[in-house]
Amino acid sequence: MSQNGSNNFVTVRIQRYNPEVDKKPRLQEYQVKLKAGMTVLDALHEIKTHHDGSVTFRRSCRHGICGSCAMNINGRNTLACETPLKDEVDSRGRVTIRPLPYLPVIKDLVVDRTTFWEQYLRVKPWLVPPDNIPEKEFRMSPEEVEALHSAETCIMCGACYSSCTVIGLNKRYIGPHALLKAFLRVLDPRDAAPGERLADIAGADGVYRCHTVFNCIDACPKGLNPTQAIETLRKLAQKRQKFEAARRERQQHLSEPISVK
Amino acid sequence: MTNDVIIHDVVIVGAGLAGTWAAMTAAQQGVKDVAVLSKLHPLRSHSGAAQGGIAAALNNVRPVAGTGPRGPLEQIPEGDELVDSWELHMFDTIKGSDWLGDQDKIEVMVKDAIDILYQYEHMGCVFSRTPDGRIAQRRFGGHSAPRANYSADRTGHVLLHTIHEQALKHGVKFYPEWYVMDLIIEDNSVRGVVTLEVLTGEIRTIRAKAVMFATGGYGRAFKITSNAFANTGDGVAIAYDAGAPLMDMEFVQFHPTGLYRHGILMSEACRGEGGYLINKDGDHFMKKYAPDKMELAPRDLVSRSEQTEINEGRGVMEDGQGIYLDLRHLGAEKIMKRLPQIRELAINFAGVDPIEEPIPIQPTAHYSMGGIPTDVDGQVIADAEGTPIVGFFAGGEVACVSVHGANRLGTNSLLEASVFGRRAGHAIARFIKGGAELLPLTGDPAERNRRIVAELMDGDGRENVEDIAQELKSTMTQNCGIYRNEAQLKKALNDVKALQERFKSARVMDRSKRFNTDVLAALETKHLLTFSEVIVAGALNRTESRGAHARTDYPKRDDEAWMKHTIAHKSEDGTPRLSYKEVTVFWDRFPPQERKY
Amino acid sequence: MRVFQMQRWSAIALLFFLTIHMIVVHYPPFHINFDNILVRMQNPVWKVIDILFLLTVLIHALAGAYQVITDFDRAFDYRKGLAWAAVVIGVVAFVFGAATIWSFQPPV
Amino acid sequence: MYKSTGFISFFLRRFTGVALVLYLFLHLWVIGSATAGPDVFNARLDAVQGPVFKLFEILLLAAVIYHAFDGIRLLIVHYFDVTEYRKSLFYAAFVVAAILTIAGGIPLFLFMLQEMG
Ligand SMILES: Cc1cc2nc3c(=O)[nH]c(=O)nc-3n(C[C@H](O)[C@H](O)[C@H](O)COP(=O)(O)OP(=O)(O)OC[C@H]3O[C@@H](n4cnc5c(N)ncnc54)[C@H](O)[C@@H]3O)c2cc1C
Ligand code: HEM
Ligand code: SF4
Numbered sequence A: 001m002s003q004n005g006s007n008n009f010v011t012v013r014i015q016r017y018n019p020e021v022d023k024k025p026r027l028q029e030y031q032v033k034l035k036a037g038m039t040v041l042d043a044l045h046e047i048k049t050h051h052d053g054s055v056t057f058r059r060s061c062r063h064g065i066c067g068s069c070a071m072n073i074n075g076r077n078t079l080a081c082e083t084p085l086k087d088e089v090d091s092r093g094r095v096t097i098r099p100l101p102y103l104p105v106i107k108d109l110v111v112d113r114t115t116f117w118e119q120y121l122r123v124k125p126w127l128v129p130p131d132n133i134p135e136k137e138f139r140m141s142p143e144e145v146e147a148l149h150s151a152e153t154c155i156m157c158g159a160c161y162s163s164c165t166v167i168g169l170n171k172r173y174i175g176p177h178a179l180l181k182a183f184l185r186v187l188d189p190r191d192a193a194p195g196e197r198l199a200d201i202a203g204a205d206g207v208y209r210c211h212t213v214f215n216c217i218d219a220c221p222k223g224l225n226p227t228q229a230i231e232t233l234r235k236l237a238q239k240r241q242k243f244e245a246a247r248r249e250r251q252q253h254l255s256e257p258i259s260v261k
Numbered sequence B: 001m002t003n004d005v006i007i008h009d010v011v012i013v014g015a016g017l018a019g020t021w022a023a024m025t026a027a028q029q030g031v032k033d034v035a036v037l038s039k040l041h042p043l044r045s046h047s048g049a050a051q052g053g054i055a056a057a058l059n060n061v062r063p064v065a066g067t068g069p070r071g072p073l074e075q076i077p078e079g080d081e082l083v084d085s086w087e088l089h090m091f092d093t094i095k096g097s098d099w100l101g102d103q104d105k106i107e108v109m110v111k112d113a114i115d116i117l118y119q120y121e122h123m124g125c126v127f128s129r130t131p132d133g134r135i136a137q138r139r140f141g142g143h144s145a146p147r148a149n150y151s152a153d154r155t156g157h158v159l160l161h162t163i164h165e166q167a168l169k170h171g172v173k174f175y176p177e178w179y180v181m182d183l184i185i186e187d188n189s190v191r192g193v194v195t196l197e198v199l200t201g202e203i204r205t206i207r208a209k210a211v212m213f214a215t216g217g218y219g220r221a222f223k224i225t226s227n228a229f230a231n232t233g234d235g236v237a238i239a240y241d242a243g244a245p246l247m248d249m250e251f252v253q254f255h256p257t258g259l260y261r262h263g264i265l266m267s268e269a270c271r272g273e274g275g276y277l278i279n280k281d282g283d284h285f286m287k288k289y290a291p292d293k294m295e296l297a298p299r300d301l302v303s304r305s306e307q308t309e310i311n312e313g314r315g316v317m318e319d320g321q322g323i324y325l326d327l328r329h330l331g332a333e334k335i336m337k338r339l340p341q342i343r344e345l346a347i348n349f350a351g352v353d354p355i356e357e358p359i360p361i362q363p364t365a366h367y368s369m370g371g372i373p374t375d376v377d378g379q380v381i382a383d384a385e386g387t388p389i390v391g392f393f394a395g396g397e398v399a400c401v402s403v404h405g406a407n408r409l410g411t412n413s414l415l416e417a418s419v420f421g422r423r424a425g426h427a428i429a430r431f432i433k434g435g436a437e438l439l440p441l442t443g444d445p446a447e448r449n450r451r452i453v454a455e456l457m458d459g460d461g462r463e464n465v466e467d468i469a470q471e472l473k474s475t476m477t478q479n480c481g482i483y484r485n486e487a488q489l490k491k492a493l494n495d496v497k498a499l500q501e502r503f504k505s506a507r508v509m510d511r512s513k514r515f516n517t518d519v520l521a522a523l524e525t526k527h528l529l530t531f532s533e534v535i536v537a538g539a540l541n542r543t544e545s546r547g548a549h550a551r552t553d554y555p556k557r558d559d560e561a562w563m564k565h566t567i568a569h570k571s572e573d574g575t576p577r578l579s580y581k582e583v584t585v586f587w588d589r590f591p592p593q594e595r596k597y
Numbered sequence C: 001m002r003v004f005q006m007q008r009w010s011a012i013a014l015l016f017f018l019t020i021h022m023i024v025v026h027y028p029p030f031h032i033n034f035d036n037i038l039v040r041m042q043n044p045v046w047k048v049i050d051i052l053f054l055l056t057v058l059i060h061a062l063a064g065a066y067q068v069i070t071d072f073d074r075a076f077d078y079r080k081g082l083a084w085a086a087v088v089i090g091v092v093a094f095v096f097g098a099a100t101i102w103s104f105q106p107p108v
Numbered sequence D: 001m002y003k004s005t006g007f008i009s010f011f012l013r014r015f016t017g018v019a020l021v022l023y024l025f026l027h028l029w030v031i032g033s034a035t036a037g038p039d040v041f042n043a044r045l046d047a048v049q050g051p052v053f054k055l056f057e058i059l060l061l062a063a064v065i066y067h068a069f070d071g072i073r074l075l076i077v078h079y080f081d082v083t084e085y086r087k088s089l090f091y092a093a094f095v096v097a098a099i100l101t102i103a104g105g106i107p108l109f110l111f112m113l114q115e116m117g
């Protein structure tokens, strides 16, 4: 952190575009005074409230949990609220902010996520519980839960989705976020429909459309790994019957204590 | 401009836990036409930010015998003696509320708690687990047993995603990014809402047989807050303007551990897991203020202790306004496993790795105890006599049931939002199936709202909205914060009024219709100004200290005069008219006691 | 999905065939003419290897081309037709290539 | 366009893949002349073995080797849990491909000079 950054100004370049009035996007520059601990989101706020109220972006929680503020900062998708401004300043004192790529722009940094949510819905994100619901909780071992954490942490920010080259080419692809969700449900011992899920994501627009570009991992602000989830799903899809049988077997014992070794 | 009116059986405003539970439950009960409006995409709701846990006396873990109040926990072996009960949970909540919570309602909440937790689990919520596979629990401030059920430090996140998915499964219709700006109540019954579709800027009326408000809290009226930008108390302000009362608004909880300067929450789970608070001299000062519970005393008490340390010159950081939260002794493994998000936040925002350094923190405005008064079924109450406003429901942080009284215990609000959201869902279903009708409207309510927006966009005012908001937050923090007195509160009241006046000539910078967040910010600021006046008026009148309301000029609790709820109505001239309502107390079971920890 | 699997298995097979092909046919570099190819082709094992090589490379190439094309949003709807086109091209090319390999016969 | 090492590797793999397919069919057509007898075959092959074509062959070699090693990298990712090393794997594939291209290119280049000289 610069000791007293009071004299430092940063040139924040924001891509401006309102498709209702503008022919094409343009970059607009704003000078922002760099304060200690300032995030990119703080800078955007500063600009919006004191320079130009028409600069438009989404935000809410401002600590990386709601998923609103994903955008493209210096060519990289990330959350504006978790990105320190000073880390992004280039040698010419500039930071460039654009909307998430590959998605239609609604206004400035706000993008239309319709396809993103459609794919989320498409994998039926809810749990399908088994018939024998116990009076108390289903028993799951800490290890089983651990495996789910890598998917349950997803905040649906879309950084991965809009960095994926395949999404850039084809919006029919389910996409890393929704496949990660599918992974969460498939691996959950409480889910009674892993077979249908695996069948659904094994089509031409599912796990086999992923070309292992890895952008999704690099973009994910939560450090998640959709690629590995997709690889796992591919393997499980290969041995669907066996997996389903194992699941049925596991579900016989869902209300029994896990035996501690 | 479109004048087409949208019609639904049920309109729920807010897609946090409370709103979504209500919608899902109503749909499950067979109400076909349920719409949920939210100014954010549902999954962006602030419920998702909750970290620590959700309370319920499940009896899965207990303290290891002989290790004291901060020792390790272990799972309770099958068949062993239980350590917790809903009665104990009830007592803790009453004590936490400083005897201002309605005991009959608290009883409903703590009993429902157990069942709702299992329902969450059956719907797929990914909880952390004990070795034998039960839901894991941890300690939380003010609770005398480990009953905070959690999922690492992302509890709200997993609950919100789970319930949202279930609502989708049950065919609830969501309107994401629709801002509700007005509520229509005529002849004491609800008619619908006026909305601004953020994408297009169109202002429309939505008519409905039942309307529920679940718009969350109002922490944004303060400078340092743990609340999201969206928590601007729109619901309380809109309902108040529409003629509904507000209850106990002066009770605002300050959380002891907000990240220094940012206010971002460092979950109470940090202390639940064994973290310490230390001052400039390295003292564990909580020994002084709560010798028994220490760091795990309730929030109002811990925040006041910190503020006292700061005021007496023992704070840390350059301006002495901070305190240290020390986790180092927990060790890297425990921190990474139980508090991963906390570590990430500390590194990202304070540049401090809690494994190696203590985290600078300060008290932060966190939770709104007050709100729209309701009964246990979410039915909004119009006055102290309990007259219902027909068809109007509320739940979650926007409502005041009241189960939290003067101070909420951590983990009780996710619970409240869930339990009373679900109950409201059932009540709404009964209401609709009982033959509720779509009532007619007089005039075009959308029109007056269009004029408000037009005035903001094209008026000739020159006040900057953000400047007004900042000044409001400053005065609220300085004069209506953790400690208050008459002079400060009078100043705050004057300031708020002056700012309300200035807001009349406020004007936004963005003049386009499409996705105009500048207009939203202006409307939100208007709402902040509206309910802040109610907070201050209530605080000024209440000449005692109770829970989160700490008057330096009246430092004692006064059960004789003040064991009652504040009710505020908007009077003709726009100022709040205050009246009071008795607290429900089970005198034989939980009579008021001195509150010591 | 089948195309994906075909792509992987043919890739693994190609690793083997292509390496042989490169080493044997192209190194050390020499001036290629009918006769010096014929020397090798007199051994029928080479003919079998070359035909298998031809088969895998065609599968891999056409599966790859199919993937590349169907990655585009607009082509995605026509993927059935494209798959059949690939099969037809593959069969024709295979017959043609196999005939070529066959024709390396010593003059009678 | 989202630029990253992931994108670069994808683009190169794709570009080389498509180039190789085009080459494959050209190649089939050229040597397909064998069906018409040794004379036609020799004539057509003479036409494509000039120095310029040798240069093309070096490029072709580079394409094959890069594509193959990038493909191997993906196969490794498919069958082992190594996404963590994605960047190192990419650089490794690239470097190995470059070395092999040079090693294989030198004889071709020398041969080209020899043919010319
Ligand atoms: C950082 C933090 C951590 C917390 N941790 C815990 C914890 O560990 N345990 C616990 O029990 N509690 C915790 N709480 C409190 C708890 O999270 C909240 O009280 C609870 O989530 C409120 O839920 P809700 O459904 O009432 O509202 P919210 O989740 O806030 O949802 C409000 C909804 O209303 C919508 N809305 C608001 N205004 C409008 C409008 N004008 N038009 C349309 N829609 C509108 C929003 O879009 C949103 O969907 C925490 C709170 C904070 C701030
Ligand atoms: C040892 C040799 C080879 C290996 C290991 C290999 C491996 C691979 C792999 C793993 C893919 C899948 C990429 C994806 O799905 O994203 C692929 C794609 C492809 N390959 Fe190969 N390949 C080899 C040789 C060839 C040859 C000789 C050709 C051409 C004739 C070729 C043409 C293609 C094409 C067109 C694609 C599709 C492009 C793409 O998906 O990016 N490959 N290869
Ligand atoms: S996987 Fe990561 S990048 Fe993708 S939506 Fe989830 S949190 Fe965002």
Ligand code: F3S
Residues within 6 Å of the ligand: A163, A164, A165, A166, A167, A175, A176, A209, A210, A211, A212, A213, A214, A215, A216, A217, A226, A227
């Ligand atoms: S970026 Fe896209 S192609 Fe696959 S590995 Fe990630 S989903």
Ligand code: FES
Residues within 6 Å of the ligand: A058, A059, A060, A061, A062, A063, A064, A065, A066, A067, A068, A069, A070, A079, A080, A081, A082
């Ligand atoms: S504002 Fe919520 S993730 Fe950035």
